[in-house]
Amino acid sequence: MATPVPSPPDPAPPRLELRGICKRFPGVVVNDGVDLAVRAGEIHALLGENGAGKSTLMKIVHGVLAADAGTILWEGRPVRIGSPGEARRLGIGMVFQHFALFESLTVAENVALGLETRETVEALSTRVRAVSDGYGLAIQPDRHVHELSVGERQRVEIIRCLLGAPKLIILDEPTSVLAPNEALALFDVLRRLRDEGCSILYISHKLDEIRRVCDRASVLRGGRLVATVDPRQESARSLARLMIGVEPPDLTERRRTEEDGVGPLLEVAGLDLDRDDPRGTDLRDVSLAVRGGEILGLAGVAGNGQNALMRALSGERRVSRPDTIRIGGTAAGLLGPRARRDLGLAVVPEERLGQGAVPDLTLADNALLSAYRHGGLVRRGLVRHGRARHFAGRVMETFNVIARGHGAEARSLSGGNLQKFIIGREILQQPRVLVAAHPTWGVDAGSAAAIHQALVDLRDQGAAILVISQDLDELYTLSDRIAVIASGRVSESRPTHTVTAEDIGVLMGGLFDDGKVAQAGGGPAHVA
Amino acid sequence: MEGLDGLVALLVAMIRAATPLTLAAVGELVAEKSGVLNLGVEGMMLVGAVAAFATAVATGSLALALLVALLAGMTMALIFGTLTLGLMSNQVATGLALTIVGVGLSAFIGKDFIGIPISGLGPVHIPGLFELPLVGPVLFAQDPLVYASLALTAAVSWVLYRTRAGLVIRAIGENHDAAHALGYPVLVIRLLCVLFGGAMAGLGGAYLSLAYTPMWVESMTAGRGWIALALVVFATWKPGRVLLGAYLFGGVTIVQLHAQGAGLAVSSHILSMLPYLATIVVLVLISRDRARIRLNAPSCIGKPFKAVR
Numbered sequence: 001m002a003t004p005v006p007s008p009p010d011p012a013p014p015r016l017e018l019r020g021i022c023k024r025f026p027g028v029v030v031n032d033g034v035d036l037a038v039r040a041g042e043i044h045a046l047l048g049e050n051g052a053g054k055s056t057l058m059k060i061v062h063g064v065l066a067a068d069a070g071t072i073l074w075e076g077r078p079v080r081i082g083s084p085g086e087a088r089r090l091g092i093g094m095v096f097q098h099f100a101l102f103e104s105l106t107v108a109e110n111v112a113l114g115l116e117t118r119e120t121v122e123a124l125s126t127r128v129r130a131v132s133d134g135y136g137l138a139i140q141p142d143r144h145v146h147e148l149s150v151g152e153r154q155r156v157e158i159i160r161c162l163l164g165a166p167k168l169i170i171l172d173e174p175t176s177v178l179a180p181n182e183a184l185a186l187f188d189v190l191r192r193l194r195d196e197g198c199s200i201l202y203i204s205h206k207l208d209e210i211r212r213v214c215d216r217a218s219v220l221r222g223g224r225l226v227a228t229v230d231p232r233q234e235s236a237r238s239l240a241r242l243m244i245g246v247e248p249p250d251l252t253e254r255r256r257t258e259e260d261g262v263g264p265l266l267e268v269a270g271l272d273l274d275r276d277d278p279r280g281t282d283l284r285d286v287s288l289a290v291r292g293g294e295i296l297g298l299a300g301v302a303g304n305g306q307n308a309l310m311r312a313l314s315g316e317r318r319v320s321r322p323d324t325i326r327i328g329g330t331a332a333g334l335l336g337p338r339a340r341r342d343l344g345l346a347v348v349p350e351e352r353l354g355q356g357a358v359p360d361l362t363l364a365d366n367a368l369l370s371a372y373r374h375g376g377l378v379r380r381g382l383v384r385h386g387r388a389r390h391f392a393g394r395v396m397e398t399f400n401v402i403a404r405g406h407g408a409e410a411r412s413l414s415g416g417n418l419q420k421f422i423i424g425r426e427i428l429q430q431p432r433v434l435v436a437a438h439p440t441w442g443v444d445a446g447s448a449a450a451i452h453q454a455l456v457d458l459r460d461q462g463a464a465i466l467v468i469s470q471d472l473d474e475l476y477t478l479s480d481r482i483a484v485i486a487s488g489r490v491s492e493s494r495p496t497h498t499v500t501a502e503d504i505g506v507l508m509g510g511l512f513d514d515g516k517v518a519q520a521g522g523g524p525a526h527v528a
Numbered sequence: 529m530e531g532l533d534g535l536v537a538l539l540v541a542m543i544r545a546a547t548p549l550t551l552a553a554v555g556e557l558v559a560e561k562s563g564v565l566n567l568g569v570e571g572m573m574l575v576g577a578v579a580a581f582a583t584a585v586a587t588g589s590l591a592l593a594l595l596v597a598l599l600a601g602m603t604m605a606l607i608f609g610t611l612t613l614g615l616m617s618n619q620v621a622t623g624l625a626l627t628i629v630g631v632g633l634s635a636f637i638g639k640d641f642i643g644i645p646i647s648g649l650g651p652v653h654i655p656g657l658f659e660l661p662l663v664g665p666v667l668f669a670q671d672p673l674v675y676a677s678l679a680l681t682a683a684v685s686w687v688l689y690r691t692r693a694g695l696v697i698r699a700i701g702e703n704h705d706a707a708h709a710l711g712y713p714v715l716v717i718r719l720l721c722v723l724f725g726g727a728m729a730g731l732g733g734a735y736l737s738l739a740y741t742p743m744w745v746e747s748m749t750a751g752r753g754w755i756a757l758a759l760v761v762f763a764t765w766k767p768g769r770v771l772l773g774a775y776l777f778g779g780v781t782i783v784q785l786h787a788q789g790a791g792l793a794v795s796s797h798i799l800s801m802l803p804y805l806a807t808i809v810v811l812v813l814i815s816r817d818r819a820r821i822r823l824n825a826p827s828c829i830g831k832p833f834k835a836v837r
Contacts, residue, residue, distance in 0.1 A: 094709075096706075099706075101706060104702050104822075109699075113695060146823075
């Protein structure tokens with residue numbers, strides 16, 4: 001063809017190009033010849049399940065890990081990124097999933113630590129204020145990080161990035177900790193940055209938001225790049241198929257209706273609890289009831305008393321009157337965690353490492369910790385290791401936990417896999433009452449569906465389930481009724497089909513006495 | 529007039545009793561702020577004390593003796609740092625072992641030096657200020673290490689809270705994973721802080737054998753290393769409060785010595801206990817605020833750090 005077609009040949013090289021990146025850890029290949037190109041001024045999603053190698057790949061780009069093989073090209077030139085400092089000098093900034101912040105330091109000090117600057121903290125405070133005003137990321141530079149909400153902490157990370165004048169920002173699952181309105185505000189910031197020419201690498205497994213914000217999406221599966229697509233041309237289902245490799249599972253139909261439920265198995269009446277930690281929240285007059293065969297969803301932005309409520313329910317903190325908390329009709333307010341478990345309570349705590357599992361113990365030992373009375377794992381005070389290992393193996397098999405085996409230490413599992421293990425451990429004990437905080441936080445779509453299915457099955461067997469979550473989609477999928485927690489108070493619960501996301505936003509806003517969170521604007525669409 | 533002289537003598541003695549504690553505790557504070565718990569302070573002090581004394585006897589040079597004490601303390605700290613930071617050994621166990629080694633080693637080196645007299649570190653009168661009534665003889669007629677201990681405390685406070693280096697140290701003690709993710713060399717900085725702690729403990733020991741009681745006696749630190757460790761915790765990791773605690777300890781030490789000398793009808797064992805008791809009680813009282821402790825305590829203290837590449 002001799003006709004000069006004015007095709008845009010894309011003369012500029014991509015901002016970041018990865019060629020054949022390989023990374024092995026003992027026993028596993030995490031990245032296997034990954035090629036990836038990120039253009040200037042695009043929001044590029046990196047999609048994949050837990051353990052697909054997303055975080056490892058990003059750590060290589062950010063200079064935290066070194067690749068075993070492969071090249072990195074930055075604006076067309078091959079580069080070696082040996083440390084986060086070198087990445088920063090190239091113009092690569094990173095917003096971590098588990099924030100790299102220092103709680104006892106101020107915002108400005110945290111920002112200073114992420115920049116190579118000779119500026120005084122005071123001078124930096126001025127610049128923090130300027131960026132914070134410019135992008136609508138409200139933050140006060142002299143506050144201590146431990147006083148901030150999760151959303152505010154993320155703003156600190158983003159501002160820290162922006163002050164380094166980056167050409168590429170990597171965000172690792174940025175919305176996993178955000179309320180719907182906070183996520184929307186974040187998307188606005190990202191679009192603005194893109195329009196200013198900044199490239200954004202957006203790691204997530206939330207398909208809806210990727211379709212909403214991203215220009216292109218690369219899908220990783222088992223350490224390999226399987227496709228790069230335009231997410232706006234794809235459906236959530238087709239993306240999930242790329243990610244998982246098979247058709248995504250569907251939740252079985254709800255079999256029970258409200259009338260089937262028996263009396264409340266978990267009841268909280270007029271619970272008042274003062275904070276025992278300066279960073280905590282007081283609980284005020286909290287009342288809720290969960291019947292057998294029912295899932296109650298408790299929505300709310302993190303840091304509004306969920307943690308205190310969890311600890312009061314589990315028995316980590318005793319309450320003043322026995323009858324404020326009833327489990328299966330028995331007054332349990334003064335009982336400890338063990339006695340409550342004897343009443344049929346199981347708890348999936350918020351914090352996986354520490355509360356949910358002991359990091360240095362094997363999975364078999366961790367299974368023993370909460371399940372020792374079930375299935376005869378202990379006889380006359382002696383541990384039956386064979387049975388414990390078998391039980392752990394069953395949890396891993398049923399819930400598809402990827403690990404070296406029941407002998408793997410809890411800390412060696414990825415967050416999502418550990419979450420599956422902890423939930424599985426509790427569900428297999430057939431509890432009458434299950435309290436689960438953020439059951440699928442950081443868990444990929446396939447596993448989240450499995451966890452949801454397990455919760456629904458447990459409900460159908462007649463258990464009472466309280467799910468505390470920030471993820472409204474999850475609560476709509478699971479709950480029979482929804483209540484909202486805000487500033488240590490809990491709203492009346494209402495049947496899920498009568499509550500819209502806007503209602504929940506209003507409840508969150510209306511319950512806040514100090515108006516800290518304005519009304520949550522349009523949340524995700526109501527999925528009935 | 530005699531009452532005033534008595535008071536001056538008391539205050540001077542008090543400051544002298546406080547100085548070795550101040551030195552050792554401020555050094556340990558820096559190590560702990562970076563996230564390393566070194567329980568070997570007592571051992572490092574003893575090795576510093578004997579090294580200083582032996583050098584002073586052999587060469588007659590006090591300046592050289594101080595330098596050797598500093599290096600001896602740093603050598604001990606280097607052993608500790610290599611084991612705990614390089615080889616990931618347990619910090620508590622290694623620190624305890626370091627103390628035991630220090631006690632034995634110093635006794636072994638020091639056995640030829642028992643009973644040898646030296647002329648210790650003398651007072652330096654600061655012209656102009658020395659003539660002031662009461663304040664002059666108390667504050668401005670001390671030996672150089674007293675001035676140095678005060679200057680070092682102020683310097684440590686300034687560095688930790690006013691400079692970038694201090695910010696990095698605090699950040700590493702607070703969250704080493706985050707600091708690593710931001711590209712700071714966690715282990716190198718921790719090693720430097722541990723070495724600083726060793727140097728200060730060595731100086732503290734040297735003060736005992738060169739200035740406080742210029743002679744060598746086995747185990748002459750008499751638990752001051754442990755008190756220094758306790759001071760750091762009870763002072764909620766703040767240099768100013770460490771100084772306060774050390775001076776309180778020094779004060780009660782001297783007062784109870786005078787009480788013993790005056791023949792007070794209380795068992796001398798109980799009186800000897802007083803400084804330890806008083807320091808702990810007062811510091812517990814001023815550090816009751818749990819929120820403050822949580823804010824100042826380095827969250828990563830004692831936790832091993834291993835960078836994955």
